[in-house]
Amino acid sequence: MKALALALALALALALAACLSACAGVALPREQLTDPSALLFNGYTKPEVTCFKCHNGDAKGTMRGPSLEKKVATLSDSKLSDAIHKGAGFMPSFKDKLTDEEISAVIAWLHATFPKAPAP
Numbered sequence: 254m255k256a257l258a259l260a261l262a263l264a265l266a267l268a269l270a271a272c273l274s275a276c277a278g279v280a281l282p283r284e285q286l287t288d289p290s291a292l293l294f295n296g297y298t299k300p301e302v303t304c305f306k307c308h309n310g311d312a313k314g315t316m317r318g319p320s321l322e323k324k325v326a327t328l329s330d331s332k333l334s335d336a337i338h339k340g341a342g343f344m345p346s347f348k349d350k351l352t353d354e355e356i357s358a359v360i361a362w363l364h365a366t367f368p369k370a371p372a373p
């Protein structure tokens with residue numbers, strides 16, 4: 254019985270570990286990216302800035318972080334900037350890892366990536 258419980262616990266731990274890596278987002282190939290903010294978002298510029306791990310390289314989201322498409326369409330730039338500075342929910346703060354200029358550039362890049370749908 255004890256062995257079974259142990260095996261079960263081990264299987265659970267393995268599944269969890271697998272998810273921690275498998276549920277993570279995937280960076281887009283570097284050669285596809287030209288925008289400095291896209292490179293930053295995809296972890297190619299600063300090793301400690303890995304937005305793609307939670308939001309995926311295309312910013313369309315993973316199990317760990319939402320798609321940013323709706324966020325840029327519905328939140329003001331100051332809300333977006335606030336979230337990146339201070340963190341939001343499970344998202345960590347990036348105020349020590351990004352300059353204000355980098356944060357503004359990432360927001361501009363998100364707007365360019367997801368142009369707002371025209372008003373109905």
Ligand code: HEC
Nearest residue numbers: 303304307317318319324333336337341342343344347359
């Ligand atoms: C550890 C995972 C993780 C990382 C890394 C991460 N995010 Fe997030 N992000 C989240 C989650 C989860 C949310 C949703 C927060 C919520 O709804 O409260 C979020 C929300 C956001 C939002 C919307 C703000 C809001 O109020 O919902 C923006 C914009 C954003 N992230 C941008 C970024 C950028 C840019 C980076 C890299 C500099 C980044 N994220 C890195 C997990 C992450």
